[in-house]
Structure formats: structure tokens, C-alpha cells
Amino acid sequence: MERIRFGRTDLKVSRIAMGGIPIMRLSKPEAVRLVQRVLDLGVNFIDTATGYTDSEEKIGEAIRGVPRETLVLASKSPADDRTTFLQHLDRSLKRLGVDYIDIYQLHNVSTRKRYDAVFAPDGAFEGLMEAVKAGKVRYPGFSSHSVPLAIELMKTGKFSSVQLPFNCIDTEAEDVAVPLAKELGIGFIAMKPMGGGMLDNASLAIRYLLRYEHIVPDPGIERIEEMKEIVQLVNHPTPLTESEWKKIESLRKEVGSEWCHRCDYCQPCPEGIQISSVLSVKSFLKRMPLERAYQFLNETMRKVPSCTECRTCVSRCPYDLSIPELLKKNLRIWDEALKALNPGVNT
Ligand code: SF4
Numbered sequence: 001m002e003r004i005r006f007g008r009t010d011l012k013v014s015r016i017a018m019g020g021i022p023i024m025r026l027s028k029p030e031a032v033r034l035v036q037r038v039l040d041l042g043v044n045f046i047d048t049a050t051g052y053t054d055s056e057e058k059i060g061e062a063i064r065g066v067p068r069e070t071l072v073l074a075s076k077s078p079a080d081d082r083t084t085f086l087q088h089l090d091r092s093l094k095r096l097g098v099d100y101i102d103i104y105q106l107h108n109v110s111t112r113k114r115y116d117a118v119f120a121p122d123g124a125f126e127g128l129m130e131a132v133k134a135g136k137v138r139y140p141g142f143s144s145h146s147v148p149l150a151i152e153l154m155k156t157g158k159f160s161s162v163q164l165p166f167n168c169i170d171t172e173a174e175d176v177a178v179p180l181a182k183e184l185g186i187g188f189i190a191m192k193p194m195g196g197g198m199l200d201n202a203s204l205a206i207r208y209l210l211r212y213e214h215i216v217p218d219p220g221i222e223r224i225e226e227m228k229e230i231v232q233l234v235n236h237p238t239p240l241t242e243s244e245w246k247k248i249e250s251l252r253k254e255v256g257s258e259w260c261h262r263c264d265y266c267q268p269c270p271e272g273i274q275i276s277s278v279l280s281v282k283s284f285l286k287r288m289p290l291e292r293a294y295q296f297l298n299e300t301m302r303k304v305p306s307c308t309e310c311r312t313c314v315s316r317c318p319y320d321l322s323i324p325e326l327l328k329k330n331l332r333i334w335d336e337a338l339k340a341l342n343p344g345v346n347t
């Protein structure tokens with residue numbers, strides 16, 4: 001598979017990366033086999049996070065014996081402070097079984113509060129710089145769900161890698177963040193290239209992103225057939241046809257009115273409802289084992305009935321989402337999904 005230079009780093013990455021979330025759903029032997037088969041297909045770039053339960057551990061086992069220099073590994077820490085960040089990094093190194101990680105990212109810098117915390121004295125960014133100096137990390141990066149904050153972070157000149165949601169439906173990054181990354185020589189990882197599981201047409205989704213030569217989509221896959229299809233698209237790229245552009249337009253219309261960008265501009269909700277998490281239920285269900293999704297999300301979902309329909313959130317949402325209605329709809333989806341768990345567990 002074609003390799004591209006990742007921003008201005010000296011990393012040569014495959015045109016597509018593998019995202020580390022869905023392997024949480026697989027047993028260890030299944031996950032190990034999947035990662036190894038993905039590597040056999042020519043993918044050399046794997047992106048995970050210390051928060052993705054046992055994802056790092058499974059990847060570590062899969063890459064044991066693979067020459068380190070042939071791989072590009074990326075992971076992330078959600079820590080705000082330096083000490084916890086460095087603890088997370090050491091844990092990532094241990095789980096992955098490596099001496100260094102190519103790209104270590106401040107995970108999900110999507111709010112001003114987190115932004116300020118990571119850059120505070122003794123904040124996570126200090127830890128990241130220390131790790132680069134110590135050779136434990138080659139390049140500093142971050143991920144975010146907020147395009148404006150990501151633009152600010154890119155402009156600091158402190159990062160070699162940016163990761164933002166970008167797909168044919170969620171195009172907020174497209175006008176400014178995507179060209180800016182190119183201009184500044186910052187490697188761009190397209191998070192959620194398949195819409196976090198919402199887009200099932202890999203051909204449209206991947207070919208849309210392949211139009212940008214400096215972008216690396218990192219689809220989360222859990223079956224080798226999915227990656228084979230994507231690799232085929234990467235190895236034999238063809239432009240989108242007129243009818244495919246029309247299809248994308250109609251997908252945007254169909255899904256766009258319910259698409260939460262997870263920017264959290266709607267917060268705070270006076271009732272403490274985590275709106276973006278509730279509106280991402282389908283994506284969680286698609287990407288996580290149900291038991292894990294239950295532990296992670298059920299408390300959040302159970303707050304939905306306390307919505308007073310004050311619509312404060314609606315007035316703040318730049319995408320005009322009908323939030324109270326969508327909260328109820330997502331709660332119904334959630335309760336329906338929970339029926340697959342033991343009866344009685346759903347409340
Ligand atoms: S409408 Fe509901 S979710 Fe939105 S701010 Fe009011 S209580 Fe919170």
C-alpha cells in the first residue's frame with residue numbers, strides 16, 4: 001500500500017490507519033488475529049487510546065515480534081495533569097510492549113476547560129514535552145471534537161498531529177482545519193471516517209476522504225472483510241461520480257438534522273444531561289460491547305427523563321438540532337438495545 005509522509009514528521013504512514021476502538025468488542029485471540037491480518041494487508045499505522053479498555057494490550061500482543069521500525073503507533077491520554085499523563089504513557093508503553101510511541105495525543109481537547117488544564121503549570125502538555133525529550137514519544141499530537149479549538153491548538157505550533165472527526169457527512173473541519181493542517185505541515189488523522197459506524201457505504205466514505213492527499217482516515221473495523229474492502233479502495237482509487245455526489249447530498253439531508261458534532265456548545269444543561277453522549281448512542285452501540293456500553297452510558301441515559309424541555313441547549317446548538325426530541329428518540333434506541341442484556345438490567 002502507498003505510504004505518505006505524515007505532515008512534516010519523518011513518519012511514512014500507510015494511506016489508511018486502523019482505529020483501535022472496535023477491537024474492544026473482540027476476544028483477545030480474535031483481536032490479535034485481526035490486527036495481524038490488517039498489517040498483512042499493508043497497513044502500518046494503528047491508532048488507539050489508553051482509555052479504550054484492553055485495546056492497547058491486544059495490539060501489543062499482535063505486534064510482538066514485528067520489527068518496531070515498520071510500525072507507526074499512536075495512542076492517547078485523557079489526563080489533564082502532568083503526573084497522571086506520564087503514568088498513562090508508561091501504561092501505554094507497557095501494554096503495547098514498546099520503548100516508544102510514534103504519536104502520543106492529548107485525548108479529546110474539546111472544551112476550553114480541558115484546553116486550559118492541559119496547558120496549566122504541571123499540566124499534561126508539560127508531561128508530553130518531557131516524554132518527547134526522554135524519547136518515549138516521537139511526536140506530540142492531540143485529538144478534539146471541536147474544530148475551533150483544534151484550529152487554535154494547531155496554530156500554537158506545538159503539535160505534529162491533529163485528529164478531528166471528518167467524513168462525508170461531518171464536514172465541519174473541511175474548510176479551515178483540513179487546509180490549515182496541510183499548510184502548517186501537521187499530520188491529519190480523520191476520526192470517524194465512517195461516521196462512527198453511521199455510514200455503511202465504505203466506498204463513498206473512504207473515497208470522499210482520499211481526495212485529500214495529506215489525510216489519513218482511521219476506520220475502526222472489527223472484521224477483516226471490512227478492511228479488505230477499504231484497502232481495495234485505497235489501492236485502486238477512483239473519483240466519486242456525479243451520482244455518488246448526489247447520494248452524499250441525500251445522506252447529508254437524511255442524517256444531517258440528527259448529526260451531533262459532539263462540540264458541547266449546548267452545555268451546560270441545568271439538569272446535568274450529557275447531551276452529546278446521549279445523541280451518540282448508535283455510535284456507542286456500534287463500537288462497544290453492549291456490556292461495556294451499559295457500564296459507560298446507562299447512568300447518562302437514565303438522566304434523559306429529567307429534561308424539562310427548557311430548550312436552552314437548542315438556542316446554543318450551532319446545528320439547530322431538536323435536542324429534547326432527539327434525547328427521547330435516543331433513549332428509545334437505548335432501551336431497545338438493552339433488551340439483549342439480561343432482563344431487568346435496563347433501568
Ligand atoms: S432542553 Fe433538556 S437537555 Fe436541553 S438544556 Fe433544557 S433540560 Fe437540558
Ligand code: SF4
Pocket residue numbers: 259260261262263264265266267275276279316317318319320321323
Ligand atoms: S447537540 Fe449541538 S451543540 Fe450539543 S454537542 Fe451536539 S452538535 Fe454540539
